[in-house]
Amino acid sequence: MKKVVEFFYVDAFTIETFGGNPAGVIPHAENLTDEEMLNIANELNLSETAFLLPSTNDNADYQIKYFTPTKEVDFCGHATLGTAWLMASKYNWIDKDEKIIFESNIGLIPVKWITENNHLKSVSMTQVRPHVKSIDISPEVVADLVGLEETDIDDRYPIKIANTGVPHLMVPVKTRQAIDQAEPKLNELKKMNNHFNISTTHLFTFDTNGEFDIYTRDFCPNIGIDEDPVTGAANGALGGYLYLENILAQQEKHQLVIGQGHTINRPGTLYVTITPDGENAVIEVAGAAVVSIEGKILL
Known part of the structure; x- marks a missing residue:
């Protein structure tokens, strides 16, 4: 039966x-x-x-x-x-x-x-408490793997692994145009992510012309997906990274509007709230x- x-x-x-x-x-x-x-x-x-x-x-x-x-x-x-x-x-x-x-x-x-x-x-x-850790990889290598020029990487912010449940590689990029034009080397990116036990590689920029606070793309060939359209886990981890790295002022509550998915015609909007709690923060992702x-x- x-x-x-x-x-x-x-x-x-x-x-x-x-x-x-x-x-x-x-x-x-x-x-x-x-x-x-x-x-x-x-x-x-x-x-x-x-x-x-x-x-x-x-x-x-x-x-x-x-x-x-x-x-x-x-x-x-x-x-x-x-x-x-x-x-x-x-x-x-x-x-x-x-x-x-x-x-x-x-x-x-x-x-x-x-x-x-x-x-x-x-x-x-509400996601699990965020944490970040360093990764031994150069911006030049990361840029090559995700299909960017090294000059596209925004060196004001660190490339790090952030986690609110699963690990994501945070890659700061100067412009939305560069993110939209990125053409990752998926097989090589898959090997790198598996080597460092990373779930996805998450590109982000503050260059949004006021449409959002942040714009992102997410690549994850190592879990069987070339590109994930709109990523709740990775954008929650991004919120934790921005807070713990003091890119957003600590001990202040932040509410971010994040856009993703536009490049592959699946546009979406996430609302990430970061609430200070001692030395860490509570991350909420809504939509x-x-x-x-x-x-x-x-x-």
């Missing part, structure tokens, strides 16, 4: 269907094996698919697992946001509680609702979402 598995595509960090970053969501994965989850993620062929299972943690509502088309990953921001949006809007969690809490491989991820006139406007996830596709998979 075949298993019937309900699935959804949820476009995260957008208010437009076919914008932002599409995530697969399987809200009832309790009868699936890890192999079946990987096969489903490969079939849906999105950067990540999230699977919800019962949690044994009294402080969590669900366990959440994430798969790319090729492997399981510990955390995915846009799939978390898309899953929370789906649970709030289609499964009426917005009427049950002010938030939903997922148990993941990196710990508990609370996601709260942001409403306006009793309508869901966005959801906001809207749209349920674009729903259907059934027959196993």
Whole structure:
């Protein structure tokens, strides 16, 4: 007898269907094996698919697992946001509680609702505490790997690994034009990321003509994705990097609007809030979402 598995595509960090970053969501994965989850993620062929299972943690509502088309990953921001949006809007969690809490491989991820006139406007996830570390690699090598000139690298800021759950390489770039024109050497970039145990390589710039506070692109061939359109995990890590490196004033609260995905026609907007907390900070990443596709998979 075949298993019937309900699935959804949820476009995260957008208010437009076919914008932002599409995530697969399987809200009832309790009868699936890890192999079946990987096969489903490969079939849906999105950067990540999230699977919800019962949690044994009294402080969590669900366990959440994430798969790319090729492997399981510990955390995915846009799939978390898309899953929370789906649970709030289609499964009426917005009427049950002010938030939903997922148990993941990196710990508990609370996601709260942001409403306006009793309508869901966005959801906001709190990521794990940020940290940064140095990397022994030259700007010249990084520029070559991501398809930039070395003069495109903004040497006012350090190239470092930042983490709010999984590690991302932060690459400061002088202009949006340079970021848009970047053509990474994906095979070589994959080798470098695997060597340093980096999940993605994240280009960012403050050159946005006032449209956003920051503009970004994200490359991640080592987890089976050439380019991730709009990246909740990497932009949360970016917020932590900017705070911990004192690029944004410490002991002040910051609210950033970040644009991403425009180069590959999946434009999206993220809202990153950085709240000081002792020597560290609390990072929240918020955005809207749209349920674009729903259907059934027959196993």
